[in-house]
Amino acid sequence: MRAVVVRSFGGPEVLVPEDVPDPRPGRADLLVEVEACGVNYADTHTTENTYLAPQQLPLVPGAEVVGRVVEAGPDADATLVGRRVVALVPSGGYAELAAVPQATSVVIDEELPAADACALVLQGVTAWHLLRTCTRMAPGESVVVHSAAGGVGTVAVQLARQWRAGRIIASASTVDKRALAHDLGADVVVDVNAAEAGGAASVRDLLISANDDRPVDVVLEMTGGDVFNGSYLALAPMGRMVVFGLASRRAGRSVAPVDLMATSRTVGGFWLQAALARGGLVPIMDELLSMVRAGLLRAVVGGTYKLDEAAAAHADLRARRSAGKLVLVP
Structure with a gap:
């Protein structure tokens, strides 16, 4: 072969x-x-x-x-x-x-x-876990989806909309990608890569501004570097950020336990292999496929x-x- x-x-x-x-x-x-x-x-x-x-x-x-x-x-x-x-x-x-x-x-x-099925089984299931298992997004909460035009991001934006997120803030690097994220259901679309040139503070300010000058509740992060740093700083008290990639190949800041306590923030990680070891792939895929059949997810x-x-x-x-x-x- x-x-x-x-x-x-x-x-x-x-x-x-x-x-x-x-x-x-x-x-x-x-x-x-x-x-x-x-x-x-x-x-x-x-x-x-x-x-x-x-x-x-x-x-x-x-x-x-x-x-x-x-x-x-x-x-x-x-x-x-x-x-x-x-x-x-x-x-x-x-x-x-x-x-x-x-x-x-x-x-x-x-x-x-076949391509649609490929889009759901790894990246779609990952998006499901990021919102359901890792951050436990609740209706009405604000959600930041970085790399929103990517394989995970395109599904995550749609799921956040279906699960009644209060405000979906999508990050994408080009005009066409930002238009795609908006079409999929994002309320606000930003270019976090441009903000990253100004450091973590600029990323923080951009995300908070996009959320009507309020810190954000949930962040799905897969970039690293100052995107990670600024996203962490933008979290509200009781906010949750989950890391599922390192596209920039640059590590972010070290997060001190005392800082987590003082701000009541949560930072976690996700790797699909760990979730698969616990089983449950078929029910999640059944849910995603039923949403596709109903026209609620593409x-x-x-x-x-x-x-x-x-x-x-x-x-x-x-x-x-x-x-x-x-x-x-x-």
Whole structure:
């Protein structure tokens, strides 16, 4: 089969298409003929070996696939053969075939576009957890969504609107991305990257100004650096910020326990793998898919690339030239 293989760690240039042996499903796995595989910002860290889980070479990246089941392992459900699924995988998604755990696979409708399913299973479920599990956003609260035109952000803005956030403040880096965030339901859209040039205080002032001169209740943060710093400073008493990425590759400030006590703020982190270890993927996906069917949520697909164009997809993602979900199509 054709797959994208990483044989040395580095940037987009290390993503090389090759012919490799077909994978075999493990005992509880399904073998899927891939229609589309998702590209995530975390994949750019994976190819550098700078992400949370250490990587081993050679590596086929890719954490999510959509496709049709062609074989089931001995302990997997054989009745799933022939069904379409969307699945999360530890690795191996950038390929024509992928062995996926049945435990992280969800059967999907025949008419659901593969790219849309990719947009929901990792980034959509992440957005769900950021608002429901991590920050426990309540109706009427203000919510800041950084990188609002990205894969997680486009879903988070829509979920915050459906769950009756009081004011949604979206951050995006270009005019087109800000227009997209507004179209998805944001009340105010700002360019936090421009404010970052003025340091943490400028980011804080921008967010508070966007919230009618009031500190904010909830922040979804994945940038780092002074975006993290300023977002923390903009939090109201009892405000919560959750960190789910480090796109700038710059760490933010250290937060002292006494400062958390004095301000009654909460700062947390989120990695989907930890949530998956606790189970619950299928009910969340069922909720998201039902919202799609009802017209309450839409997947934003920002680019479709051939499998052999994985390097170009990574380059576009790192340069912030894309919006929404990027997918590779074998």
